[in-house]
Amino acid sequence: MSNWNPAVWRAAQQIETALTSVRSAESLPLLPLDTANTLRPLKQRWESVQQREWRVAARHVRQTLRSRVSALIQDLQRFLNESSRRAAEPVATAGDLYRDLIALTEEFHDVAIDRDERTVSATTDWIVLDHVDLGPFRIVWCWDRRDEEDELRVIAEEPHPAQRDEDVPHPHVRGESLCPGEATVPLERALRAGRLYDAFLIVRQVLQTYNSGSAYVSLSEWEGVRCYGCGDSVSDDDVSGCESCGAELCPDCRDVCHVCEAALCQTCAVVCTGCLETVCATCRPLHGSRRSSLCPACHAKETHEVEETNPADENPAPATTTSVAVHSGELGETPVPA
Amino acid sequence: MKILFINHDGGGFADHLEIAPGTTVQGLFSEKATGRPQDYLIRVNRQPAAPEMVLQEGDRVSFTPIKIEGA
Numbered sequence: 032m033s034n035w036n037p038a039v040w041r042a043a044q045q046i047e048t049a050l051t052s053v054r055s056a057e058s059l060p061l062l063p064l065d066t067a068n069t070l071r072p073l074k075q076r077w078e079s080v081q082q083r084e085w086r087v088a089a090r091h092v093r094q095t096l097r098s099r100v101s102a103l104i105q106d107l108q109r110f111l112n113e114s115s116r117r118a119a120e121p122v123a124t125a126g127d128l129y130r131d132l133i134a135l136t137e138e139f140h141d142v143a144i145d146r147d148e149r150t151v152s153a154t155t156d157w158i159v160l161d162h163v164d165l166g167p168f169r170i171v172w173c174w175d176r177r178d179e180e181d182e183l184r185v186i187a188e189e190p191h192p193a194q195r196d197e198d199v200p201h202p203h204v205r206g207e208s209l210c211p212g213e214a215t216v217p218l219e220r221a222l223r224a225g226r227l228y229d230a231f232l233i234v235r236q237v238l239q240t241y242n243s244g245s246a247y248v249s250l251s252e253w254e255g256v257r258c259y260g261c262g263d264s265v266s267d268d269d270v271s272g273c274e275s276c277g278a279e280l281c282p283d284c285r286d287v288c289h290v291c292e293a294a295l296c297q298t299c300a301v302v303c304t305g306c307l308e309t310v311c312a313t314c315r316p317l318h319g320s321r322r323s324s325l326c327p328a329c330h331a332k333e334t335h336e337v338e339e340t341n342p343a344d345e346n347p348a349p350a351t352t353t354s355v356a357v358h359s360g361e362l363g364e365t366p367v368p369a
Numbered sequence: 370m371k372i373l374f375i376n377h378d379g380g381g382f383a384d385h386l387e388i389a390p391g392t393t394v395q396g397l398f399s400e401k402a403t404g405r406p407q408d409y410l411i412r413v414n415r416q417p418a419a420p421e422m423v424l425q426e427g428d429r430v431s432f433t434p435i436k437i438e439g440a
Contacts, residue, residue: 120383134415203439212440217381224383226375228415232433233377236410242438 036133042144042151043128049149049174050122050225063106069099123225131228139231140167149175153231154188158201160241161250165191165201170234172227183222185209185234193248194255195267201238202246211237212245259296260284275299275311290314290326305329372424375431376402378409388424395420402432409434 073096080088123131132151136142139153152171157164166189176182184207187200203210211218214237221230243249255264259278270279273296286300287293288311300309303326310326317323323330374386374397388397394413398406398420410433411418424430 130415137416210440212438213379214377214437214439217377217379220381220383221377226383229375229377229431229433232410232412232431233437236433236435236437237439240436240438242440245438245440 039132039144040125040129042146043125043132045146045149046128046151046174046225046227047123047125049177062110063103066099066103066106070096070103073099120220120224123227128225128227131226134228135231138228139170139235141169149173151227155235155238157189158238160202160239163191163250163253168201168204168238170231172222172230177222180208183209183218183230183234185238193253194264195252196248199247202241202243202248202250203237205247209234209237210247212242258284273299275313288314303329305333370424370426372427373429374401375429377431377433377437378402392424393420394418394422394424394430397424397430398432404434408436 077092141154143152150173154169155167157167169186171184185204186207190200193199214233218233255266256270256279258265258281265281271285271294274293278296286295286309289308293311303310304324315322316330371385375383412431414429
């Protein structure tokens, strides 16, 4: 058993005071006094209309009274239910907190209590998820910032953030905020009850678990996107996609169609056999049923040259064959030249 | 006998529990938790505990899943 630590004990007392004051403020749900306060004037109104024998008005006041009383009964029942639930969870005593703080030193590195900043902090081991080294994280809890956004912070000690977003040091941390996911409710309950040991353990287990289905940045893209051409990682700012097949490319592997300026990968980029410039499939003219190996300009030039070389004749030679339609499904005769 | 039992699985549970004398950690786990003990951090009085450990009056027992998915 470790020796008595007076500094930790004083911190435990300070935390207990903070938790107790917060719990006192929280412990009583709202009493439905506003609803109750509307009943007295309604009763006076009832007595007044009864005296004057205003039957229609009396019926109306009676209905309003019944409706208000019914609402008050529901509000009172809600008060009973809520006040009973809030009292159920035991709150940590200074002794519990002391034992939690001492136990944290056996689970974590560099446990520190800053009574001026009102924080308890501890550092995890190195976190490695799916072979991506994310470094250790410092968990910092501020007992003075109960229910505020920065009550609990997670700080990367040796940051290795996602290449596409430097604000994401861990798949489930943005900035210094952990997104606890399925730990949200048990973590909140632990902090509310002052079970610091439990709360820190829960946070650590979230940091050590990778949920690929719900990450700020997936680990497969942690180092950036892989270039389809050379395999190097590319940042989001530099990556471009082949407009023909969608492959992701680094600036060095990106080619451009000289006709339409579409970005192309090495597979989709074709070199025009005429001018040796890059051309995409869409810009290459059709040649029969296939795409020409020429760009539009070279294809047009070649077509023009062919027409000039083989112009159409004015007096064509007589036909030497008989053109007869042959019906494949019929038995018939046709003259065959010798 | 009474212990403080804390289970961080699902929505979490933390309350005092009456258990039979001689109940072991394994026995409590079989009764109160799902899955395998090796999938949990099991602590008795904030210390790692063996499955065969016999629980005592006033013990603080917690089960924390090793894998807890963030979002």
